[in-house]
Amino acid sequence: MTDQLSTDPAKAVERMRAGSMTLSLAPWVIATVVLVFLPMVFTNNSALTIMNQMSITIVFALAYNMLLGQGGMLSFGHAVYAGVGGFACMHIMNMSDFFETIPLVILPIFGGLFGMGLAMIVGSFSTRSAGTVFAMISLGVGELIAACSVIIVAFFGGEEGISGDRTYAQPFFGVEFLQQIEVYYLTIAWLIISAALMYLWSRTPVGRMANAVRDNPERAQFLGYSARWVRYYSFIASGFFAGIAGGLFAINYEILTEENLNTASSGVILLVTFLGGVGFFFGPIIGAIAFTLLQTVLSLSTELWAFYAGVLFVATVMFFPGGLAGLIMMHVAAFKLGKASGLIKPYLKTLLPAAIGTLGLAALVEMTFHLRHAATGDDEMTIFWTTFSSHDILPWVIAVVITAVGLGIAKVTAPSLKEAWNEANTAGGAS
Amino acid sequence: MSTPALELTGLKKSFGKAEIIRGIDLSIGKAERHAIIGPNGAGKSTLFNLITARFAPTSGTVKLHGENLAGLEPFQINRKGLSRSFQITNIFPAMTVFENVRCALLWSQGYKYSFWHLVNSKRDLTEGAEAILDQINLLERRNLPAGTLSYAEQRALEIGITIAGGADVIMLDEPTAGMSNTETDYITDLILKVTAGKTLIMVEHDMGVVFGLADRISVLVYGEIIATGKPADVRADARVQEAYLGAALEAEH
Numbered sequence: 001m002t003d004q005l006s007t008d009p010a011k012a013v014e015r016m017r018a019g020s021m022t023l024s025l026a027p028w029v030i031a032t033v034v035l036v037f038l039p040m041v042f043t044n045n046s047a048l049t050i051m052n053q054m055s056i057t058i059v060f061a062l063a064y065n066m067l068l069g070q071g072g073m074l075s076f077g078h079a080v081y082a083g084v085g086g087f088a089c090m091h092i093m094n095m096s097d098f099f100e101t102i103p104l105v106i107l108p109i110f111g112g113l114f115g116m117g118l119a120m121i122v123g124s125f126s127t128r129s130a131g132t133v134f135a136m137i138s139l140g141v142g143e144l145i146a147a148c149s150v151i152i153v154a155f156f157g158g159e160e161g162i163s164g165d166r167t168y169a170q171p172f173f174g175v176e177f178l179q180q181i182e183v184y185y186l187t188i189a190w191l192i193i194s195a196a197l198m199y200l201w202s203r204t205p206v207g208r209m210a211n212a213v214r215d216n217p218e219r220a221q222f223l224g225y226s227a228r229w230v231r232y233y234s235f236i237a238s239g240f241f242a243g244i245a246g247g248l249f250a251i252n253y254e255i256l257t258e259e260n261l262n263t264a265s266s267g268v269i270l271l272v273t274f275l276g277g278v279g280f281f282f283g284p285i286i287g288a289i290a291f292t293l294l295q296t297v298l299s300l301s302t303e304l305w306a307f308y309a310g311v312l313f314v315a316t317v318m319f320f321p322g323g324l325a326g327l328i329m330m331h332v333a334a335f336k337l338g339k340a341s342g343l344i345k346p347y348l349k350t351l352l353p354a355a356i357g358t359l360g361l362a363a364l365v366e367m368t369f370h371l372r373h374a375a376t377g378d379d380e381m382t383i384f385w386t387t388f389s390s391h392d393i394l395p396w397v398i399a400v401v402i403t404a405v406g407l408g409i410a411k412v413t414a415p416s417l418k419e420a421w422n423e424a425n426t427a428g429g430a431s
Numbered sequence: 432m433s434t435p436a437l438e439l440t441g442l443k444k445s446f447g448k449a450e451i452i453r454g455i456d457l458s459i460g461k462a463e464r465h466a467i468i469g470p471n472g473a474g475k476s477t478l479f480n481l482i483t484a485r486f487a488p489t490s491g492t493v494k495l496h497g498e499n500l501a502g503l504e505p506f507q508i509n510r511k512g513l514s515r516s517f518q519i520t521n522i523f524p525a526m527t528v529f530e531n532v533r534c535a536l537l538w539s540q541g542y543k544y545s546f547w548h549l550v551n552s553k554r555d556l557t558e559g560a561e562a563i564l565d566q567i568n569l570l571e572r573r574n575l576p577a578g579t580l581s582y583a584e585q586r587a588l589e590i591g592i593t594i595a596g597g598a599d600v601i602m603l604d605e606p607t608a609g610m611s612n613t614e615t616d617y618i619t620d621l622i623l624k625v626t627a628g629k630t631l632i633m634v635e636h637d638m639g640v641v642f643g644l645a646d647r648i649s650v651l652v653y654g655e656i657i658a659t660g661k662p663a664d665v666r667a668d669a670r671v672q673e674a675y676l677g678a679a680l681e682a683e684h
Binding site: 200201203204205206207208209211212215216218219220221222223224225226227229230233237 | 483485504505506509510514515517521522523524525526530533534535537538539542543544545546547548549550551592593596
């Protein structure tokens with residue numbers, strides 16, 4: 001600290017810049033390498049589908065967080081921009097004369113432009129203020145456009161939606177995107193480009209002022225910036241990247257319906273973003289990965305996946321408002337002090353029983369659901385690789401005992417975890 | 432005499448039936464240090480808010496370097512070279528100290544709403560912000576979140592943000608409110624240092640600060656200026672003494 005101050009300030013600038021460059025490039029390189037090699041680990045088509053969905057959700061969630069996290073604007077209707085971008089791409093796919101002349105890889109740009117165009121119109125009146133007024137306008141516009149989907153059938157295709165065929169595009173270096181793996185690489189290329197651009201946006205003057213306006217619009221005004229224009233630019237940029245996500249959706253699924261722009265979809269992206277953590281750039285990425293896994297993997301094993309997702313969301317809002325990213329970043333201080341290893345044991349002592357107790361609780365929920373909703377005579381159910389009758393007493397007793405013991409141990413060991421946590425976050429002392 | 436830096440004519444403001452500012456005429460010259468004093472509730476902060484367009488006046492005009500500010504938004508007034516601080520500390524608490532100052536530099540350095548520059552690679556921004564931090568003695572706190580600074584440091588930071596944009600008219604609303612004596616002395620010296628050559632208009636309660644800093648003083652009582660002049664003259668003014676003896680009602684006639 002002190003030597004930094006005593007050196008020539010110009011050099012400090014150099015050093016800071018060099019340091020931040022190497023530091024900030026590393027995660028991007030790692031992420032790119034992982035994304036490129038991931039299909040070699042998960043080779044089957046369903047895994048590819050999940051990864052594509054994940055990538056699209058990441059782009060959308062990052063775009064959403066340009067508003068929520070960075071600009072402090074809570075939108076309840078952001079699916080509209082992704083949806084309209086996606087619908088525009090579907091129409092371009094169906095304009096065969098034009099579509100033949102462009103490679104598929106550039107199609108998402110059109111989605112982005114349409115999303116941006118709509119954002120320019122809506123933003124011109126919705127970004128006048130932040131807070132409740134903005135949230136209500138976003139909700140209203142969202143409902144309005146979702147309602148249009150059954151009225152303006154020519155564009156939204158009514159209840160069936162619009163479908164098309166991506167393979168009619170001009171082949172891109174011989175690639176016709178017939179196979180899922182080709183679409184995967186197209187999707188991750190756009191994911192990396194969009195994420196990088198959105199990250200860089202947050203480092204520009206207008207991106208920094210978006211933070212300033214979020215924290216203190218009045219002070220920002222007295223620094224020469226119109227809070228409204230700053231919000232408007234963020235909104236347009238966010239609409240653009242949401243449109244890109246919509247375009248990627250169109251390429252992947254080759255169909256768009258009203259579901260892509262309704263309020264439920266807008267709610268999901270809010271949930272995803274918040275779950276991941278709005279305070280950090282990478283938060284929505286984690287949220288999108290976690291949520292897509294819940295949605296796809298968990299939904300294969302239980303009909304109640306949305307219930308668990310809801311519980312997780314409420315727990316996040318109540319106990320970890322920083323989201324999953326916030327949870328991760330909480331540990332940075334301990335790592336810097338070199339005391340993170342001291343946390344492993346207390347974590348195991350508390351979190352392992354807590355996890356077991358939670359699984360017991362989930363078992364109780366599943367058993368109750370089965371007891372109430374299974375067809376009469378269908379007593380057999382299977383959870384955690386165990387098949388039993390939900391009408392017997394014994395499984396219930398076991399589940400209750402596991403829940404009680406698991407959560408009980410967690411409760412008993414929690415104080416020592418807290419102590420270890422405080423110790424790990426205090427400088428000096430015995431370690 | 433050249434055009435005054437700030438000129439108020441017949442400025443009035445009512446909230447409903449309550450007339451808070453009842454006709455103020457005031458002319459403040461370039462590079463003058465002007466203090467506005469007066470009992471609580473006299474309308475000092477309201478006057479500040481009228482000048483900076485936080486509120487719109489009911490009638491009357493505000494002129495900055497001879498230019499009428501009517502109908503302009505705060506950010507437009509700021510771009511014309513008028514910058515202010517607030518009575519309640521008004522900074523970006525979640526951002527680092529450095530970033531607070533850098534945000535204050537963006538507009539005046541011409542970056543506007545740019546999304547094609549990266550702030551971290553702009554040497555003029557980094558060096559400019561560090562120069563301001565050096566002036567307000569917060570260089571060592573550079574990377575701390577502004578909200579974690581001590582109260583006096585936050586006030587110093589706010590002054591830094593206020594002057595960073597290079598405005599030539601600086602308005603400070605009670606910069607030493609709630610400070611200990613040593614802190615007050617420190618902030619007073621700081622204000623003298625950073626506003627050298629600029630027009631300074633400040634609301635202040637601490638008479639030591641006022642008489643130490645100001646070239647001229649205006650006394651605001653019940654929305655009217657009852658005296659304007661050099662510190663010694665104002666101190667000798669019978670009506671001012673009356674107002675400060677607590678008989679605010681009598682001071683009206």
